[in-house]
Amino acid sequence: MNLTLFVVVLITAILLVVIAMSIARAISPRTFNKQKGEAYECGVPTRGKSWMQFKVGYYLFAILFLMFDVETVFLYPWAVTVQDAGINGLINVLFFMLILILGLAYAWKKGALEWK
Amino acid sequence: MFDFSTITQWVDELLRSFLPHAAATLVEFILIGLCLLVGYAVIALVLIYVERKVCAFFQCRIGPNRVGPYGTIQSVADMIKMLTKEIIDINHIDRFLFNLAPFVVIIASVLAFGCIPFAKGLHVIDFNVGIFFLIAVSSIGIVGILLAGWASNNKYSLIGAMRSGAQMISYELSIGLSILTVVVFTGSMQLSTIVEGQADGWLLFRGHIPACIAFIVYIIAGTAETNRGPFDLPEADSELTAGYHTEYSGMHFGFFYLAEYLNMFVVASVASTLFLGGWMPLHIPGWESFNQIMDYIPSIFWFFGKTAVVIFIIMWFKWTFPRLRIDQLLRLEWRYLLPINLINLFLMVIIVVFKLHF
Numbered sequence: 001m002n003l004t005l006f007v008v009v010l011i012t013a014i015l016l017v018v019i020a021m022s023i024a025r026a027i028s029p030r031t032f033n034k035q036k037g038e039a040y041e042c043g044v045p046t047r048g049k050s051w052m053q054f055k056v057g058y059y060l061f062a063i064l065f066l067m068f069d070v071e072t073v074f075l076y077p078w079a080v081t082v083q084d085a086g087i088n089g090l091i092n093v094l095f096f097m098l099i100l101i102l103g104l105a106y107a108w109k110k111g112a113l114e115w116k
Numbered sequence: 117m118f119d120f121s122t123i124t125q126w127v128d129e130l131l132r133s134f135l136p137h138a139a140a141t142l143v144e145f146i147l148i149g150l151c152l153l154v155g156y157a158v159i160a161l162v163l164i165y166v167e168r169k170v171c172a173f174f175q176c177r178i179g180p181n182r183v184g185p186y187g188t189i190q191s192v193a194d195m196i197k198m199l200t201k202e203i204i205d206i207n208h209i210d211r212f213l214f215n216l217a218p219f220v221v222i223i224a225s226v227l228a229f230g231c232i233p234f235a236k237g238l239h240v241i242d243f244n245v246g247i248f249f250l251i252a253v254s255s256i257g258i259v260g261i262l263l264a265g266w267a268s269n270n271k272y273s274l275i276g277a278m279r280s281g282a283q284m285i286s287y288e289l290s291i292g293l294s295i296l297t298v299v300v301f302t303g304s305m306q307l308s309t310i311v312e313g314q315a316d317g318w319l320l321f322r323g324h325i326p327a328c329i330a331f332i333v334y335i336i337a338g339t340a341e342t343n344r345g346p347f348d349l350p351e352a353d354s355e356l357t358a359g360y361h362t363e364y365s366g367m368h369f370g371f372f373y374l375a376e377y378l379n380m381f382v383v384a385s386v387a388s389t390l391f392l393g394g395w396m397p398l399h400i401p402g403w404e405s406f407n408q409i410m411d412y413i414p415s416i417f418w419f420f421g422k423t424a425v426v427i428f429i430i431m432w433f434k435w436t437f438p439r440l441r442i443d444q445l446l447r448l449e450w451r452y453l454l455p456i457n458l459i460n461l462f463l464m465v466i467i468v469v470f471k472l473h474f
Contacts (some may be wrong), residue, residue, distance in 0.1 A: 005148070005241050006227075012149035013226035014154070017219050017371060020199070024367035037207035039270045040362050046208075050269045058282045061446065065285040068454070070179050072292040075461075076248060079299040082468055090469055101458065113450045115443030 060112055071100050118414050121237030131335065146241060156229055156378060163377040164191040165433060170311045174435040192319075198373075201366035206268075211268035218364075218371035225375040227253040233307050235395045235416035246307040247295055247390070251288075254341075254382060255403045257375065257412030258284045264372070265360035276359025279312040280350035280443060285339055286449040288349075290337035294330040297464045301327065311394035316401045324466040324472070331391045331455055333460070335429065338383035340445070342376065347435035349442060381423065381431060388422035395419040431448035 039046045078085065078093055085092075107113055127147070131140040165180070165188065172179025180187030206214075230240040231250045235273050243249050258281055265277020301323050302310045340347040351359035361372045388394060395415035399407045440448070466472075 001381070002241055002243050004145075005230075006243075008145045008148055008196060009152065009227055009230040009241060009430075010223065013150050013223040014219065015149070015225065016153055016460050017222050020367055020371070020459055021218075024199050024201075024203060024370075027200055028366055030202065038474050039206070039208060040357065044270075050271050051266070054274070054278060058278050059284060061282050061450075065289060068289050069285075069292065071353050073288065075231070076299065076305070079296050080303055080305060080467060083303050086469055090465055093465075097289050097458065097462075103347060104454070113447070 034062060057115060064112065067103060068100070071097075119237045121123050122415075124237065128161060137242060137392070149233075152226065152230060152240065155159070155207050155234075156226060156364045159381055160377045161191040161195060163381060164194070164373075166427070170428065170431045172433065193250040195370070197259075198370040199367055201440075202282075203366040203368055206363055207291070210268050210269065213263050214363075215265060217260050217264035218368055220263060221375040222255050222371050224253055224255075224257035224260060225382065227256075228231065228424060229378060229442060231307065232382065233311055233389060233394055234419055238416065239308060242306065242308050244285050244306045246306075247305045247386075248284050249297065250307075251292055251295065252387065254379070255284075255288055256290075257379065261360050262376075266366070268360070268363040270363050272356045272362045273360050276350045276356045276362070280343060281358055282442070283343070283347060283445060286446060287337040287340040289335055290449060290453045290457055293338050293339065293454070294334040295386075295390065297330040297457075298323075300461065300464050300468055305391060307394075310398055314393040316398050318396070318398070319393045323464070324467055326460050326467060329456065329460045331387070331465070333420060333457055334387055334391070335426070337453065338387060339430050339433055340449075342379045342430075344380065344381055344430060346432075346437035349439055349444060349445065351458075353412040374386070380427065384426035384430060385419070385423045387426045388419065392422045392426075393418075394422075415453065460474070 040051075074096070075093070078089060082089065128140075128144065131143055135143065164432055169179045180190035183190045183193050188411075196231075226239075228250055231243075231246055231253075233239040233242070239251070261284070262277050262281050265273040265280070270275070298310070299305055299317060300317060302313050302314070304310055323330075343350050350356075356362070361369055364372060395418050397407075397410040397413060397415070397418055399410065422470070454466075
């Protein structure tokens, strides 16, 4: 039942965009002007493309994010059963978390958390 | 307390009495979709109006006051204006990705919106991994923003999208970990179970200090997640014109605008569902008559009241703190919130394992 509802909500979202866009396209005015199609930057014609190499700092944070997000995902199943797992489960998970905290400490020491 | 499932069951029986089984199910699905869309649109419009009014009062202005009484239908007029604005075709963009981006953003926010328990029995999607699902779908929005920035072929858009992506994925972590703290306490990921588990005391009051810390971290991370001030540097209008939606016009832009406000609502309502008891009235164990009086207030008012308080706090942030620089923003997340969150999670686990909670 829930999966069907998920599909219903998904279709609703798609229909919202499609219907609103078609209404907007139907009733909005249309004028043609060569200048309109240009990039909205400074008024001066754009130099080159914007599809270029970008600062590597963002990429580093993306990698760090991946590591910790996967950690969070792995912790969720344990979090549900934490009351049953008790102290044994806690000790097991502590080892797992220790490794990740070591990773964070390493990244911190290497200066990966610094914005340069 | 009034239970909305009586209404839904009545509609269900009514439809099934004169329609064949498949047709009745179809009509129900259409009704669900319509209700969601109406709720989505109304909440977005109300939030836009409230945002402008609150912002005006913080700056000692009056705000919108011409269209309708106290300017109440100003945002409706704005939406109609946005529908009738020209959608400019730009000739240097990646057209497919450019048109795909609003879909992704809207799908993410509608799916997240569909997970929220609004009142007793008023709940569309109720997975047993509900809160997990909610985190998963709300992070799809980042993909939409990155697509919008990349496809626009505009430097402002690209910089805005990259900043937005870095910020949102960083703070996603804090959101995930603070919600994890709640899941450790409640032992369930199903939103309805979490709400019902808070019947004799909201989690903020039952969970000792760890729950309070998790709440504060969640609010900070949620504000950053929705790209609102003081974390609004993806759209810092003084340096980037409008960030990732610079090249979007008309209704195309309107989708981003809608999704932004809806995301704020989703963040606030998740905060109120997890920490402030959702639609659960304020119950104090032992005070029977007080609890009964509180039960008379319908659950939907409780939910929207709590959400409104959280939304007001988020709006308040914007006018209190100056905008952060990107290095300060990332340092706040990676050096402060993340370690605090991990320690906090550990504290919460100790409280739960040794049964120190109320």
